[in-house]
Amino acid sequence: MSTPGYKSHISSAFNAELEDVRQRVLAMGGLVEQQLVDATRALMDLDGDLADQVRANDDKVDQLEMVIDDECSRILARRQPTASDLRLVYAVIKTITDLERIGDEAHKIAQMARDLSRQERLNHHMMETQHLSRQVSQMVRSALDAFARMDAEAALSTVRDDVKIDREYEALMRQCITYMMEEPRAIRRVIDLIWCVRSLERIGDHAKNIAEYVIYFVKGKDVRHTSLEDMEREVLGSP
Amino acid sequence: MSTPGYKSHISSAFNAELEDVRQRVLAMGGLVEQQLVDATRALMDLDGDLADQVRANDDKVDQLEMVIDDECSRILARRQPTASDLRLVYAVIKTITDLERIGDEAHKIAQMARDLSRQERLNHHMMETQHLSRQVSQMVRSALDAFARMDAEAALSTVRDDVKIDREYEALMRQCITYMMEEPRAIRRVIDLIWCVRSLERIGDHAKNIAEYVIYFVKGKDVRHTSLEDMEREVLGSP
Numbered sequence: 001m002s003t004p005g006y007k008s009h010i011s012s013a014f015n016a017e018l019e020d021v022r023q024r025v026l027a028m029g030g031l032v033e034q035q036l037v038d039a040t041r042a043l044m045d046l047d048g049d050l051a052d053q054v055r056a057n058d059d060k061v062d063q064l065e066m067v068i069d070d071e072c073s074r075i076l077a078r079r080q081p082t083a084s085d086l087r088l089v090y091a092v093i094k095t096i097t098d099l100e101r102i103g104d105e106a107h108k109i110a111q112m113a114r115d116l117s118r119q120e121r122l123n124h125h126m127m128e129t130q131h132l133s134r135q136v137s138q139m140v141r142s143a144l145d146a147f148a149r150m151d152a153e154a155a156l157s158t159v160r161d162d163v164k165i166d167r168e169y170e171a172l173m174r175q176c177i178t179y180m181m182e183e184p185r186a187i188r189r190v191i192d193l194i195w196c197v198r199s200l201e202r203i204g205d206h207a208k209n210i211a212e213y214v215i216y217f218v219k220g221k222d223v224r225h226t227s228l229e230d231m232e233r234e235v236l237g238s239p
Numbered sequence: 240m241s242t243p244g245y246k247s248h249i250s251s252a253f254n255a256e257l258e259d260v261r262q263r264v265l266a267m268g269g270l271v272e273q274q275l276v277d278a279t280r281a282l283m284d285l286d287g288d289l290a291d292q293v294r295a296n297d298d299k300v301d302q303l304e305m306v307i308d309d310e311c312s313r314i315l316a317r318r319q320p321t322a323s324d325l326r327l328v329y330a331v332i333k334t335i336t337d338l339e340r341i342g343d344e345a346h347k348i349a350q351m352a353r354d355l356s357r358q359e360r361l362n363h364h365m366m367e368t369q370h371l372s373r374q375v376s377q378m379v380r381s382a383l384d385a386f387a388r389m390d391a392e393a394a395l396s397t398v399r400d401d402v403k404i405d406r407e408y409e410a411l412m413r414q415c416i417t418y419m420m421e422e423p424r425a426i427r428r429v430i431d432l433i434w435c436v437r438s439l440e441r442i443g444d445h446a447k448n449i450a451e452y453v454i455y456f457v458k459g460k461d462v463r464h465t466s467l468e469d470m471e472r473e474v475l476g477s478p
Contacts, residue, residue, distance in 0.1 A: 059464075062463070062464040063464070065463075065464075066461050066463065066464065069329075069461065070461065073325060073326075073329055076315060076320075076325055076329075077321045077322075077325055080319035081315075082316045083316075086312060086315055086316050087312075090308075090312055090315075090332075093329075093332060093333075094332075094336070097333070097336055177426060177427060177430055180419065180423070180426050181423050181424075181426050181427075184419070184420050184423040187416060187419050187420050187423075187426075188416060188420075191416055191433075194430075198437075222305050222308065222309065224301070224304075224305065225298070225301040225302070225304075225305065
């Protein structure tokens with residue numbers, strides 16, 4: 001089997017099951033990525049139909065989460081995996097929770113796009129929001145690429161990106177608040193935009209979580225809640 | 240063993256391990272509950288020291304999550320549980336993710352309390368926020384009680400409570416927005432309060448998730464992303 005990072009088994013059926021669950025996570029990831037892109041486009045173009053489509057597709061994300069959870073619990077019961085196989089299943093169980101919540105946030109952005117499409121056009125901070133959304137989408141893609149290749153260094157680079165996202169989020173939030181103070185008439189619309197910006201920041205956090213599960217799988221070490229320096233030491237080795 | 244809902248094993252060591260992991264989840268739950276109570280009190284009293292204490296205790300929540308995850312993966316590797324034992328471990332893995340995120344939201348509320356303690360006092364909507372916080376705390380407690388007793392009906396009642404929380408959240412949010420429009424000078428402070436209100440609503444969602452894992456454990460059926468009616472049918476049986 002050519003899949004990187006996990007060993008080949010005497011049971012080819014077990015191999016196939018692990019590969020299948022991995023492929024499903026990537027499919028779920030691809031769908032969630034598309035949801036984020038569509039939700040952002042709905043927001044930029046104030047396209048209510050596209051927003052409705054995102055809402056409808058959220059069910060597919062939820063279904064995939066349930067199917068993969070079910071598959072993982074079957075593998076645990078029947079194959080009783082150990083070592084790196086168990087870490088893979090564990091990483092999958094955690095990853096799909098974050099993917100589902102990225103889907104949820106995309107859904108919320110779509111709902112705000114729907115709301116905003118019914119109001120007077122808001123021109124402020126849309127470009128900055130689009131920019132943040134592109135960065136966040138890129139981060140989700142990187143996390144999924146790292147998962148696909150089970151590449152700890154790529155995962156580390158995804159974790160690093162979250163710092164930039166958080167900085168950009170803070171700056172944009174400050175601008176939105178200042179704008180509301182200058183233009184109280186726009187408050188309702190700016191609040192809708194603020195929810196979108198907040199959702200984008202949360203999506204960055206979820207992508208970071210996924211990257212951390214990749215490091216856990218590859219290195220066998222739980223790096224959540226540790227500093228970036230400790231994570232670098234774990235992934236790149238001692239300086 | 241007197242623990243409700245799961246069977247006794249020939250291996251008393253295995254029994255002890257399952258009971259231990261269950262107790263740790265309840266300890267983590269107790270800590271998270273206290274964090275929420277303290278964060279809300281810090282917000283109401285604008286008590287910066289208490290806010291700092293919540294911030295410091297968040298590390299303990301994070302550590303408990305990692306310890307329990309480690310314990311679960313050891314149990315999976317060594318005991319290779321099946322049927323209801325496996326469902327228990329699965330429910331624990333999912334539950335602690337939500338508990339950690341409730342802790343995170345309490346931490347965010349504490350940060351906002353810190354921020355607000357440095358600004359002119361905000362008198363509006365504090366009572367309503369406190370009321371929402373009490374309801375949400377009650378919901379977290381119910382979810383943890385349902386988990387402790389592995390009681391699907393109690394879990395169902397927790398899920399039902401989320402509807403009320405969401406309604407109260409929406410009403411409070413509308414009031415906050417109206418107040419900002421009337422009092423643009425207060426925008427910065429109201430936004431801080433809005434983050435707290437949003438965090439409370441998110442905590443309600445996490446408590447609902449925990450309740451759904453209890454139903455999964457007891458009934459062997461994944462009820463996430465289903466309607467309340469379907470959930471009632473699953474838990475209470477056909478009408």
